[in-house]
Amino acid sequence: MLAGWYDVLTRNTRTLPADAAGVAQAAALLRGGGLVAFGTETVYGLGADATNARAVAAIFAAKGRPRFNPLISHFPDADRAFAHVMADARARKLADVFWPGPLTMVLKRQAHSKIDLLVSAGLDTLAVRVPAHEQARALLRAAGVPVAAPSANRSGAVSPTTAAHVLADLDGRIDTVMDCGPACVGLESTVLDLSGSAAVLLRPGGTELSAIEALIGPVRRHKASEGEALKSPGLLASHYAPVLPLRINNESAADEALLAFGPVPDTAGLTWNLSESGDLTEAATRLFAGLRWLDQEGRARGLRGIVAMKVPYGGLGDAINDRLERARK
Ligand code: TXA
Ligand code: MG
DSSP states (O other): OHHHHHHHHHHOOOEEEHHHHHHHHHHHHHTOOOEEOOOOOSSEEEEHHHHHHHHHHHHHHTTTOOSSSSSSEOOOHHHHHHHHHHHOOOEEEEHHHHOOOSSEEEEETTTOOOOOTTTEEEEEEEEEOOOOOOOHHHHHHOOOOOOOOOOOSOTOOOHHHHHHHHHHHHHSSSSSEOOOOOOOOSSSSSEOOSSSOOOOEEEOSSSOHHHHHHHOOOOOEEEEGGGOOOOOOGGOOSSSSOOOOEEEESOOOEEEEEEEOOOOOOHHHHHEOTTTTTOEEEEEEHHHHHHHHHHHHHHHHHHOOOOOOOOSSSSSHHHHHHHHHHHHH
């Protein structure tokens, strides 16, 4: 444990550009066991060599993440991802259509996989994903190792969609952040458990469930209340939380900040509109930046909380409402 704290306290965080030289430097850092944050199409990830136990342990230390919460391993293509897991026909079909892209599949681990057991927190499954972001894939190709990467925020806080968000949470605790620009989806990947015969949705995200079901048939919605073992610890109720208390309602008071959706009059003390035209795709890209901004500005102005309007269900609306529910305290 002491070594972990020592590691956390002595890192001098540098920002690298996402050009060829930046990718090469970031890849070398990853191969050397460093902590490298990088942009993906969903949110920024905090990457480390998934086969290096010490590097993986440093991810948990830097984030303050509970060790029972497993990490996603990232690959530049499906072939490399499927070398570590038992991919059945469903997984291959989904990979053909949705990879690279915001879909994570949980599958049984191959016995020979060198991915460290800490990555899967003792489960016999692995979560694998091929991100769509070009520079992220260039980094994964250059690194040549599977890259374990949770979202690059302090555990429990709002996910980062820019390099500045990453630095706000992790400056001094990681080796570098590769600035890949603002994340274009803005919400984490959809996490789908395919380790059993029934497909189970563990986390709604950037890939729409209806599109997945059109391809592989009905998917069960995971409910923590079902009393089964907690399959995806990321489903823990408190997550993505700003410091100010957040409630969900369509009306806000003058001493509250408002996370709005659609054409609403700007009567709150402080407003961030996810999408004035009511576009869910735009709303997803603006969600985490808005939560961070309202939290910071709201506290600076002495407001007592944030009110978030619910967005319509369906498609990305399910994932946005899921994050809002979790942001409540
Ligand atoms: O879009 C994303 O998925 C981003 C980018 C960086 O790729 N990553 C991300 O990681 O959101 P993280 O750690 O914040 O969320 C990963 C989720 C957690 O809910 C975790 O519990 C779940 O995936 N997970 C990982 N491995 C799992 C496994 N073997 N079985 C079940 N759930 C797993
Ligand atoms: Mg996260």
